[in-house]
Amino acid sequence: MTQSVDHETVVSRLLSADEILILCHKNPDGDTIGSGTALCLALQKLGKTAAVLCSDPIPAMYAFLPITVFDGSFTPHFVVAVDVAGIQLFGDRNNMPQYAEHVDLCIDHHGSNSGYAYETMLDDHAAATAELLTALIPEMGVEITPDIAACLYTGIATDTGCFRFTNTTAATHRAAAALIEAGADVENLNERLFECRSHARMAAERMALESLEFYYDNRCALICLTWDQIQAAGVAGAELEDLTSLPRSIEGVEVGLTLRQQKDGSYKISVRTGHDTNACNIARRLGGGGHPRAAGCEISGNLDNAKHAILDEVKKELDRSASLNAAES
Amino acid sequence: MTQSVDHETVVSRLLSADEILILCHKNPDGDTIGSGTALCLALQKLGKTAAVLCSDPIPAMYAFLPITVFDGSFTPHFVVAVDVAGIQLFGDRNNMPQYAEHVDLCIDHHGSNSGYAYETMLDDHAAATAELLTALIPEMGVEITPDIAACLYTGIATDTGCFRFTNTTAATHRAAAALIEAGADVENLNERLFECRSHARMAAERMALESLEFYYDNRCALICLTWDQIQAAGVAGAELEDLTSLPRSIEGVEVGLTLRQQKDGSYKISVRTGHDTNACNIARRLGGGGHPRAAGCEISGNLDNAKHAILDEVKKELDRSASLNAAES
Numbered sequence: 046m047t048q049s050v051d052h053e054t055v056v057s058r059l060l061s062a063d064e065i066l067i068l069c070h071k072n073p074d075g076d077t078i079g080s081g082t083a084l085c086l087a088l089q090k091l092g093k094t095a096a097v098l099c100s101d102p103i104p105a106m107y108a109f110l111p112i113t114v115f116d117g118s119f120t121p122h123f124v125v126a127v128d129v130a131g132i133q134l135f136g137d138r139n140n141m142p143q144y145a146e147h148v149d150l151c152i153d154h155h156g157s158n159s160g161y162a163y164e165t166m167l168d169d170h171a172a173a174t175a176e177l178l179t180a181l182i183p184e185m186g187v188e189i190t191p192d193i194a195a196c197l198y199t200g201i202a203t204d205t206g207c208f209r210f211t212n213t214t215a216a217t218h219r220a221a222a223a224l225i226e227a228g229a230d231v232e233n234l235n236e237r238l239f240e241c242r243s244h245a246r247m248a249a250e251r252m253a254l255e256s257l258e259f260y261y262d263n264r265c266a267l268i269c270l271t272w273d274q275i276q277a278a279g280v281a282g283a284e285l286e287d288l289t290s291l292p293r294s295i296e297g298v299e300v301g302l303t304l305r306q307q308k309d310g311s312y313k314i315s316v317r318t319g320h321d322t323n324a325c326n327i328a329r330r331l332g333g334g335g336h337p338r339a340a341g342c343e344i345s346g347n348l349d350n351a352k353h354a355i356l357d358e359v360k361k362e363l364d365r366s367a368s369l370n371a372a373e374s
Numbered sequence: 375m376t377q378s379v380d381h382e383t384v385v386s387r388l389l390s391a392d393e394i395l396i397l398c399h400k401n402p403d404g405d406t407i408g409s410g411t412a413l414c415l416a417l418q419k420l421g422k423t424a425a426v427l428c429s430d431p432i433p434a435m436y437a438f439l440p441i442t443v444f445d446g447s448f449t450p451h452f453v454v455a456v457d458v459a460g461i462q463l464f465g466d467r468n469n470m471p472q473y474a475e476h477v478d479l480c481i482d483h484h485g486s487n488s489g490y491a492y493e494t495m496l497d498d499h500a501a502a503t504a505e506l507l508t509a510l511i512p513e514m515g516v517e518i519t520p521d522i523a524a525c526l527y528t529g530i531a532t533d534t535g536c537f538r539f540t541n542t543t544a545a546t547h548r549a550a551a552a553l554i555e556a557g558a559d560v561e562n563l564n565e566r567l568f569e570c571r572s573h574a575r576m577a578a579e580r581m582a583l584e585s586l587e588f589y590y591d592n593r594c595a596l597i598c599l600t601w602d603q604i605q606a607a608g609v610a611g612a613e614l615e616d617l618t619s620l621p622r623s624i625e626g627v628e629v630g631l632t633l634r635q636q637k638d639g640s641y642k643i644s645v646r647t648g649h650d651t652n653a654c655n656i657a658r659r660l661g662g663g664g665h666p667r668a669a670g671c672e673i674s675g676n677l678d679n680a681k682h683a684i685l686d687e688v689k690k691e692l693d694r695s696a697s698l699n700a701a702e703s
Contacts, residue, residue: 208537208550209568211561215551221537222547232540239538243625244592247583254580263573296572 047151047160055166056184058150059088059125066121066144069099070129071136075203075238077128078103080152080174082112083196084127087187094119098144100136109237110199111192124148126162128174128200130155152177172212175200179220191228198229199238207239246287248278253288253303265300265359266292269348272306289315299366300327300359304351307343312351316340321366327358376480376489384495385513387452387479388417395450395473398428399458400465404532404567406457407432409481409503411441412525413456416516423448427473429465438566439528440521453477455491457503457529459484481506501541504529508549520557527558528567536568575616577607582617582632594629594688595621598677601635622646628695629656629688633680636672641680645669650695656687 050058059065067085069077081097088095096115103112115121126148129135135145151162154177156169171177175197182189182197189197201220205213208221225231242250252275253268260267268291275285285305293301299322303315314331317339318324324340331354333342344351379387388394396414398406410426417424425444432441444450455477458464464474480491483506485498500506504526511518511526518526530549534542537550554560571579581604582597589596597620604614614634622630628651632644643660646668647653653669660683662671673680 209564211564213554213560213564215554218547218551218554222544222551225542225544225547231542235538235540235542240623241625242623247586247624250579251583251586254576254583257576257580290569294569294571295576296570 047162047165050150050164050166052166052181052184054164055150055152055181058123058164059185060091062123062149063093064119064122065093065095066115066124067095067097068124068126068129068135068144068148069097070134071100073099073101073103073107075107076173076175076200078107078110078112079196079198079200079203080127080178082110083175083178083182083193083200084125084152085113086111086190086193086196087182087185089113090187090190091185106237106241107199110196123150126151126153127178128153128155130157131159132161152181170214170216172210172214172217173201173204175204176217176220179223189224189227191230194224194227194229195234198224198231198234202234202238207235243284245278245280246284249280249284249288250291252278252280253291257292259298260356261360261363263297264363265302265356266295266298267302267304267352267356268292269304269352270306271348272308272310275305290317293317293319299363300324302355302359304348304355306348309345310347311343311345312348313343314341314351314355316342316355318362321370322362326365327355327362330358331355376491376494379479379493379495381495381510381513383493384479384481384510387493388454388514389420391452391478392422393448393451394422394424395444395453396424396426397453397455397458397464397473397477398426399463400429402428402430402432402436404436405502405504405529407436407439407441408525408527408529408532409456409507411439412504412507412511412522412529413454413481414442415440415519415522415525416511416514418442419516419519420514435566435570436528439525452479455480455482456507457482457484459486460488461490481510499543499545501539501543501546502530502533504533505546505549508552518553518556520559523553523556523558524563527553527560527563531563531567536564572613574607574609575613578609578613578617579620581607581609582620586621588627589685590689590692592626593692594631594685595624595627596631596633596681596685597621598633598681599635600677601637601639604634618644619646622648628692629653631684631688633677633684635677638674639676640672640674641677642672643670643680643684645671645684647691650699651691655694656684656691659687660684 065088067081069081085095085097096113098115124144148162151165153167154171154174158167179197256269258267289303299319301317305313316324316327323337325335328340328342331342335341344354394417396410398410414424414426425442427444453473477491480494482496483500483503487496497506508526585598587596618632628648630646634642645653645656652666654664657669657671660671664670
């Protein structure tokens with residue numbers, strides 16, 4: 046079991062360590078890379094040897110961050126994981142066999158953190174690990190430089206959808222203010238992080254919009270992508286995942302459905318709902334599950350069967366919600 | 375000429391006034407409505423009679439704000455304009471003939487403010503008029519209630535594209551933090567303001583993506599909408615305007631073009647460029663103009679002619695930028 050530690054302990058551990066390896070999670074996002082790079086820069090400013098390691102390549106959109114990738118040129122004596130909630134999230138550990146097994150310190154904001162590290166600093170009220178580090182780095186006696194500010198802003202902005210997601214708090218905005226004052230060039234960063242859509246993303250959106258259908262007085266919207274379309278567009282995991290929020294985002298839509306055909310022909314269905322209906326109720330009766338506003342299930346058979354089955358469940362849930370509302374009023 | 379006034383003077387004017395009419399600008403956005411409603415609530419909390427007036431109807435997406443619309447039930451003795459940069463922006467003044475001519479006080483953040491009011495409090499560093507009011511309302515001795523916070527957050531968030539646009543500063547984030555602490559329900563507000571796309575918007579995006587073409591090694595992207603398509607989709611001004619940022623937002627695109635056919639058959643062309651090229655150079659030689667990164671022109675004749683003419687100018691500008699870059703390196 047991990048030991049829970051406070052800022053003061055973390056600062057003392059980092060200040061007394063050297064040859065520090067910083068581990069990020071697999072499929073790296075802006076928070077794990079931004080936090081890892083910011084911590085690495087801060088440790089280097091203190092004259093320490095430090096580098097960052099991730100099982101997957103750094104995505105092109107984060108290549109502008111001044112990351113020192115671990116190249117084996119030193120033997121790590123202290124291992125810190127940033128934004129990694131569980132040991133399985135290190136990914137394929139071929140390039141870090143011994144390190145991921147003995148993590149000295151974990152700095153994270155995921156309430157689900159499994160406690161795999163020897164010591165853990167966890168704050169699940171923080172919108173991003175980078176929000177924690179915005180406080181921690183000055184406590185290490187390191188001034189936040191424009192480079193460090195850019196890394197931390199990247200972490201916070203990407204984990205909050207640019208301050209749009211529900212994890213955004215007053216403290217998140219205060220951290221952003223401090224980073225802008227420290228020299229984060231938000232014009233440039235926001236353009237890099239949010240104004241650039243990949244060709245694959247555009248292709249995915251086009252496919253989605255062309256397949257858009259409405260049901261039940263426009264209360265339900267559905268998009269459908271066949272395996273062949275997905276292959277032809279060259280659309281990968283994250284772009285497809287993002288599409289699942291599209292149908293629900295349309296004015297007046299309470300239930301948004303995304304049907305994606307799998308290689309074996311079956312349909313993976315994502316269900317997103319508004320405040321009045323329960324996505325899990327819809328998915329559960331088809332053998333799936335999830336959360337009240339985001340759930341999923343899988344249906345084998347052809348498209349007509351899949352649509353028919355899921356739309357039946359949507360109808361039941363819309364009716365249930367309508368009768369509840371009628372009873373209340 | 376208007377008198378420029380500071381916070382203290384504005385507070386004293388507002389505290390000594392009563393029967394206050396607050397004017398918003400035409401085609402009202404989140405900032406003018408949010409600011410007007412927040413100021414109205416603050417004045418009402420002080421026991422004053424106040425109401426808000428706009429030449430256009432309040433858009434449905436802002437109908438949730440607790441706005442007191444002026445219904446003629448009192449005779450205004452003090453007129454305040456919020457977020458209105460010039461007298462022509464009051465719009466059709468049929469419902470406010472006498473008031474817009476004699477504005478006692480203007481509170482605004484547009485550097486272009488024409489100074490039409492008797493006194494003006496202007497801060498063009500503020501991202502939104504609502505950012506100014508976040509400081510001003512407590513100075514009036516009024517606590518920011520959750521309702522006022524929701525209005526002011528709406529103004530700031532909409533004017534900054536949810537903290538994405540270049541007008542966003544550290545002060546903007548600090549204002550947002552204060553409003554969240556005062557009770558602005560950002561989960562609910564962000565969903566209302568940013569997660570909801572109109573059917574017309576979806577139709578416009580679909581049209582745009584279906585017409586998307588690339589030129590010059592994908593350095594130029596072009597979308598084209600005919601008059602018939604625009605009519606069929608029922609797409610109005612703001613949704614069409616928003617589309618003009620789409621082609622430039624695609625990975626690797628330096629010049630984004632949007633061609634919109636007008637009723638008379640001519641094409642209105644919007645040019646958006648990245649850091650390396652000048653939109654105004656492109657538009658100017660076709661009789662248009664604008665800014666370095668956003669410009670426009672109009673070309674009569676058929677679509678092939680319009681495309682040919684604008685793409686020729688794009689080519690020249692891309693070549694000019696390439697030779698500049700070559701000379702520098």
